[in-house]
Amino acid sequence: MWLWTPVWRFLLFSLLILPWTLCGACPKDCTCNSPQYIFCIQRRSSSMPLNLPASTQDLYVFQNGINSLQKQDFLSLSELKMLDLSQNALTEIPDGVFGSLSSLHNLDLSSNLITHISKDSFAGLVNLERLYLHNNRIKSIYPAAFKDLKNLLELKLQGNKINIFPILHLPRLLLLDLSSNSLPAPGPADLQTPHLESLKLAGLGLTDLDEGLMKSLGNLHDLDVSQNQLARMPPALKSARGLIRLNLASNPLGPLKQEDFQNLVGLQKLDLSSLNLQGFPEGFFQMLPKLNHLTAAENPFNCLCPLAWFPNWLKEKNIELGQPEVTRCHFPPVNAGKMLAELEKKDFGCPTSTTELSDSLTSSSTRSPPEATTAMQTTQAFLPLDPTEEPSTETDLHLSPEETASPSTYKEPEEYMCPSNICLNGGTCRFDEQGQVDCLCPPVTSGIYCEHLGKSQSPPLNPRVYVVATVAVLDNISSHHVTSTSITLDLHRYIESRPHIRGIRLTFRNLSGPDRRPIQLSVPPSYPEYTLRGLQPNCTYSVCASPLGEPVDDMVSCMEARTAGSLPPSHEPSMIISEPSSTLVPIIIAVAVVMAVAIIAAVVVISRRRRAKSPEDLDLGEPTPFELEGVKACLENGTGHPKHPEIMPCPQVSHGGMEYAMPLIQEQFAANNNTDARIPSYIKMQKSAA
The missing domain is CATH 3.80.10.10 (Ribonuclease Inhibitor)
Structure with a gap:
């Protein structure tokens, strides 16, 4: 009865209406x-x-x-x-x-x-x-x-x-994001924010940074200048000594140098994505002792010996690699599409140590490949020196006769490193110390890929000595092999005239058919030849090339090519009578011998089967009816297949000390058409085109 006292009744009523009160206030x-x-x-x-x-x-x-x-x-x-x-x-x-x-x-x-x-x-x-x-x-x-x-x-x-x-006069401002606007580069008078720690200027179309601004922002730790038009490392960055995070992604930067980062000793996070980088020289990041996070995704890396140090450096320094699934090799073909961080040193094709023997002593040494005098971006032609000049070590591009005769002479692994068709007109493909493709051209040719044929020249007195000269090239595209369903494009000149493009956009359309819609493909800049496949025969195609990721404007080069007509099948039988050549005689004799052996084997098998039917010949090593029943039962109970015995094996049957080995199950291999979705688009295009 104590529950019904006035005090307890009031408390009970309050508990009942409390949820309604809260809900009513919402x-x-x-x-x-x-x-x-x-x-x-x-x-x-x-x-x-x-x-x-x-x-x-x-x-x-x-x-x-x-x-x-x-x-x-x-x-x-x-x-x-x-x-x-x-x-x-x-x-x-x-x-x-x-x-x-x-x-x-x-x-x-x-x-x-x-x-x-x-x-x-x-x-x-x-x-x-x-x-x-x-x-x-x-x-x-x-x-x-x-x-x-x-x-x-x-x-x-x-x-x-x-x-x-x-003008911002905000004395306590720490973060300012102005990305993706139409603003000019801000100066120190525009940002009166002395305590600013993070400044984001991505996608403003900047071509440089104001040095006065960088000096005024003495507390700046985070700078994002990605997706701009920086053609070089801004000198103003040398004044940003306190930077901890720097994003340079998606800029048309030229080759990076160590001195570009000489004052950024406190940098911990660096983004170098989409800069068209082919690699880093060994020791490149020594200027950044505190670096712990590096992003270098979507770059066409040349996974050759000069880059073999990079994966080991990541592991030794415990560097976190951002976006590793799109940080992949682009060249050579044996490594194309592989994740860079997962490669080992042996995958980069580095030369191994060799041993040289001499008359006086035995010594062990490692021979390095000959140094190249020019990089890939330089148009080259090799011309003979004046016979009166003495050859120097800088221009001697070939080994001496003594070294050529030595069994330990270094041989560059061109067989799988260089594409078979990258050097034309008898040129020899090789790689310089930076891993750039370099063609050693005969005296009568010129160009970075030996694509230009000059007038015949008299042979030089010293064929081992050449100098480098620059020649002019055109920037158009052409075709040099056309079939009924394919056109092979020659992109040497186009790539040579634009050494810093990130890729090539190919647009082609059928001018002869009812469907003239354009088809676009992306081609990486390190492949100077590309074959368009799956075309219609006897049709005219228009093909245009433009820089990938850049405005088209007047940088387009176009051409037309007509595919060959397909040959109609012949319905009338024809006979060609010719004398047998000397090379066919051994083949005919071999075929006759094989047929004779097959006929003899067939006769022996038939005779043995006939003898097996007689009771007196049952114990001649042939399987008994019980063994045949066992094999039949093996097929019927699901352990074998009557038409394809190799799919499911039967156990070995022993009879008379002899074993009848049944076929083992074939190993099931995974199909190789499981394309990884993380492979860069240019690699997928290459595989599908091939």
């Missing part, structure tokens, strides 16, 4: 974990939710379809610290709309349709620390729009259409 179509945290997600309403509790601190109102804001929407929310209005349909921010939110620290207005920022858009937000305006349509910002945001720590404006940026 706005319609919202979820409230507590009165301070309210989530209004996907309400499908064009206005803010009503009856928000005054105690609300975190309010998430994203993906609602809100297209306008009013001051009264926030008048009662004086304690609000977090406001998320992202992914709505806002086109503007009314002046002073957030004026009552003096306690607000975080404001997210990203992924809306905002077109401009006015003078008082953020008036009253004196304690705001993070402002996110990315992925809008902002074109203009009032110069004094951020003047009251003295406590701002992060400002994100990436993914807009801003072309004029106001």
Whole structure:
């Protein structure tokens, strides 16, 4: 009866109505974990939710379809610290709309349709620390729009259409993201942010960095200049001594040098993706003693001996390789498509140690390949020296006769290193010390691939001595082998005239057929020949080449080629009578001997079968009926196959001390058509085209 006293009845009633009270304080179509945290997600309403509790601190109102804001929407929310209005349909921010939110620290207005920022858009937000305006349509910002945001720590404006940026005087700002806008390179007067730690300038079309800006940002640790038009390492980076993270990906940078990173001794994370790098010289990263994370994805690496040190260096220094699944070899063909980090030193085709014997002593040494005098980007022709000049070690590209006769002479592994058709007109393929392809051309040819035939010259007095001269080449494409279903393209000149292109875009169409839609393929720049297959016979094709990933404009080279007609099958039998050649006589004799042996074997088998039917000849080593029944039972109970006994074996049957070995099961090999989806597109194209 004590439960029905007035005090206990009041307590019981309070417990019953408490859940209803909490639910009643939560706005319609919202979820409230507590009165301070309210989530209004996907309400499908064009206005803010009503009856928000005054105690609300975190309010998430994203993906609602809100297209306008009013001051009264926030008048009662004086304690609000977090406001998320992202992914709505806002086109503007009314002046002073957030004026009552003096306690607000975080404001997210990203992924809306905002077109401009006015003078008082953020008036009253004196304690705001993070402002996110990315992925809008902002074109203009009032110069004094951020003047009251003295406590701002992060400002994100990436993914807009801003072309004029106001001067930022934000003394506490730590992060600024201006990526993917139409802004010019900012200078020290534009960013008066002395404590800035992270600056992101990706996709602005920058060709250089302001040295004064880098010097003024003495606290800068993170810099992203990816997807710009930097043709060289910006000298201004030498002033950014405090950098810890640097992103240089997707820039048309030329060859990288160690001195480019000489002042970045504190760098820990480096991104060199999509720079058309073919490798790194040994010891390249010695200038970066603190490096622990390296990304070098989507580069056409030449996995040759000069790069053999790289995988071991990653393991020894415990370097984390970013995106290893797309960090793959592009050349030579034996390594194409393989993950670079998984290769071992033996996979790079390095020469092994050899032993040289002499009359006086025995010594062990390792001979290195001869040094090349030019790199792959240089157009070369080999011409004889003046016979009066003495040969030097720099121009002596061949071994001496004594070394040629030595059994330990180094032989470069060209058989699987060099493509068979990369050097033309009798040129010899080899690799220089940087792993670049180099062709040793005969005296009457020139060009990087010996593709140019010159006038015949008199043989030099000293055929071992040549000098290097530069010749002019054309940049057009051509074809040198056409069949009824394929066209082989010659891209030597096109690649030679553009040594820094990331790849070639081939566009071809059938001008003779009803379907003239263009087909595009991507070809890596290290393959100077490419064959278009699966074409229609007796048709004219237009083929154009343009640099991959660059504006087309006037850098297109086109040609036309006609495929050969297919031969119709002949229905009339024809006989060709000719005298047997001397090479066919041994073949005919061999065939006759084989046929004679087969006939004799058949006669022996038939005679043995006939003798097996007589009772007196049952014990001549032939299988008994019990053995034959055992084999039949083996086939019937599922352990063998009557038509294909090699699929499922039967056990060995022993009779009379002899064993009848049944065929073993064939090993099941996995099909090799499981193409890895992580292989770069240019490798997939190459395999499918082949």
